[in-house]
Amino acid sequence: MKLIDRPEWKELSDHWKVIEPMHLRELFADDEKRAETFSMTACDLLIDCSKNRVTAETMEKLAALAEACGLRGKIEAMFTGEKINQTEDRAVLHTALRAPREAQVFVDGEDVIPGVHEVLDRMEAFCSKVRSGEWKGYTGKSIKNIVNIGIGGSDLGPVMAYEALKPYTQRDLKVLFVSNVDGTHIAEAVRDLDAEETLFIVASKTFTTQETMTNAQSAKAWALETLKDEAAIARHFVAVSTNADEVSKFGIDTVNMFGFWDWVGGRYSLTSAIGLPVMLAIGPENFRAMLSGYHAMDSHFRTAPFSENAPVILGLLGIWYNNFFDAATHAILPYDQYLSHFAAYFQQGDMESNGKYITQNGERVEWQTGPVIWGEPGTNGQHAFYQLIHQGTKLIPCDFIGFCKSQNPVGDHHVKLMANFFAQTEALAFGKTKEALEAEGTPSELIPHKTFEGNRPTNSIMAEKLTPEVLGQLIALYEHKIFVQGMIWDIFSFDQWGVQLGKILASAILPELESDSELGHDSSTNKLIEYFRANK
Numbered sequence: 279m280k281l282i283d284r285p286e287w288k289e290l291s292d293h294w295k296v297i298e299p300m301h302l303r304e305l306f307a308d309d310e311k312r313a314e315t316f317s318m319t320a321c322d323l324l325i326d327c328s329k330n331r332v333t334a335e336t337m338e339k340l341a342a343l344a345e346a347c348g349l350r351g352k353i354e355a356m357f358t359g360e361k362i363n364q365t366e367d368r369a370v371l372h373t374a375l376r377a378p379r380e381a382q383v384f385v386d387g388e389d390v391i392p393g394v395h396e397v398l399d400r401m402e403a404f405c406s407k408v409r410s411g412e413w414k415g416y417t418g419k420s421i422k423n424i425v426n427i428g429i430g431g432s433d434l435g436p437v438m439a440y441e442a443l444k445p446y447t448q449r450d451l452k453v454l455f456v457s458n459v460d461g462t463h464i465a466e467a468v469r470d471l472d473a474e475e476t477l478f479i480v481a482s483k484t485f486t487t488q489e490t491m492t493n494a495q496s497a498k499a500w501a502l503e504t505l506k507d508e509a510a511i512a513r514h515f516v517a518v519s520t521n522a523d524e525v526s527k528f529g530i531d532t533v534n535m536f537g538f539w540d541w542v543g544g545r546y547s548l549t550s551a552i553g554l555p556v557m558l559a560i561g562p563e564n565f566r567a568m569l570s571g572y573h574a575m576d577s578h579f580r581t582a583p584f585s586e587n588a589p590v591i592l593g594l595l596g597i598w599y600n601n602f603f604d605a606a607t608h609a610i611l612p613y614d615q616y617l618s619h620f621a622a623y624f625q626q627g628d629m630e631s632n633g634k635y636i637t638q639n640g641e642r643v644e645w646q647t648g649p650v651i652w653g654e655p656g657t658n659g660q661h662a663f664y665q666l667i668h669q670g671t672k673l674i675p676c677d678f679i680g681f682c683k684s685q686n687p688v689g690d691h692h693v694k695l696m697a698n699f700f701a702q703t704e705a706l707a708f709g710k711t712k713e714a715l716e717a718e719g720t721p722s723e724l725i726p727h728k729t730f731e732g733n734r735p736t737n738s739i740m741a742e743k744l745t746p747e748v749l750g751q752l753i754a755l756y757e758h759k760i761f762v763q764g765m766i767w768d769i770f771s772f773d774q775w776g777v778q779l780g781k782i783l784a785s786a787i788l789p790e791l792e793s794d795s796e797l798g799h800d801s802s803t804n805k806l807i808e809y810f811r812a813n814k
């Protein structure tokens with residue numbers, strides 16, 4: 279049945295008319311225990327959803343929609359390796375990447391868990407050698423610099439996790455990331471490096487991605503300028519890929535290749551061998567701790583009743599705002615500098631997954647799907663775009679993420695940071711009334727400008743400290759939230775056909791930029807190419 283024809287959807291539409299005029303001020307005034315009722319603990323996370331424009335009835339109706347859409351069965355289908363990525367005929371098993379050794383998960387009759395752990399063990403052995411200095415470069419020097427070359431899912435996750443877990447990194451090992459095909463990225467990355475002490479990881483699921491292969495070829499040329507001998511490549515280049523043939527063709531010995539599988543989507547691949555630069559930086563033990571955090575959240579998602587299931591609840595709240603309040607965007611606002619890349623990571627995670635307008639049956643959707651995801655760490659965001667969140671005309675649901683303990687307890691920085699977190703969610707929910715301004719003696723002409731309507735919804739997600747386990751839990755929380763929404767919107771969350779057209783057109787345009795051939799595009803594209811040709 280079409281999503282919007284479901285009785286549960288219609289009930290939510292009617293219910294929205296009741297809730298929309300209500301203010302969070304009233305909802306809190308009416309229920310002393312609201313914070314308790316609408317917050318939960320999931321693994322090591324405290325998730326407070328009480329500052330949302332919902333009642334207990336709203337949550338029941340949203341859960342009923344999830345049930346009606348068969349969410350429970352769809353969760354099981356994913357965890358048990360059914361080929362739910364139908365347009366690519368693949369299972370979706372990133373959860374198997376962090377399952378314990380004794381687990382069993384079958385794809386086409388084969389248990390994938392032994393293979394997962396074999397790769398993890400090889401990664402561990404390799405990382406230990408590099409970290410200890412036992413792995414030598416071609417001229418006998420130990421490795422001091424790691425350069426990960428990848429893009430999209432083969433870059434954003436490692437960058438994000440490396441930044442997030444910096445306090446756990448081995449500081450004498452420099453880790454750099456190159457993704458953009460813009461030559462500036464690789465040129466700046468290697469500028470001060472010594473090739474004799476540098477190891478490149480070429481990370482690409484397909485090993486055909488234009489950006490990555492171009493950067494990898496340039497890295498090889500740069501390394502050979504110093505190392506001279508092709509035989510040096512084996513000591514300075516390793517690959518992470520599902521494509522052994524292309525890895526060999528590039529000149530990397532497949533002994534130095536860490537594999538993964540077609541059932542790992544690029545944007546869900548951080549816990550596969552794509553995490554190699556992270557393991558090199560933080561060490562195998564911390565990497566495995568991160569995996570156990572992921573696994574804890576996976577188990578919570580798979581087993582908790584919907585009323586206590588954090589990814590389900592966050593997913594349903596997102597649907598409530600996206601589909602009933604017409605909120606077009608969702609902000610992720612971490613109050614932790616180490617999570618500076620968290621929103622960027624989930625831009626791909628969410629928008630590449632749920633940015634789809636075709637249903638699983640191949641029809642045009644008649645409802646909104648994935649929101650625009652954006653955000654920056656607090657308090658920088660406060661001094662940039664929070665004005666619009668507080669007083670703009672758009673409703674922007676926000677996730678605030680923060681920790682009780684700082685990794686860098688310098689003076690009173692942390693209490694100041696967290697005071698801002700709490701103050702912002704309070705201000706967004708409750709605003710500031712005309713009456714309060716009058717009582718303060720505010721000049722009447724300024725009252726409209728200084729009034730805050732409030733009623734801006736937020737989720738607050740907290741943990742004691744940003745450890746590897748907690749990071750794993752947070753990432754899995756968002757991954758599964760995306761799944762919940764995609765399943766309810768009835769779209770295929772695990773393909774990404776929308777990125778193909780631009781790639782194909784770029785391949786056609788590339789030779790045109792290097793010749794004077796006649797151009798057959800629209801007048802705008804022709805003009806831009808002509809301008810480039812004339813001035814390059």
Ligand SMILES: O=P(O)(O)OC[C@H]1O[C@](O)(CO)[C@@H](O)[C@@H]1O
Nearest residue numbers: 430431432482483484487544777
């Ligand atoms: O790992 P690969 O195959 O180089 O792909 C990189 C990225 O390109 C995409 O296919 C499209 O951007 C992503 O899904 C993927 O993460």
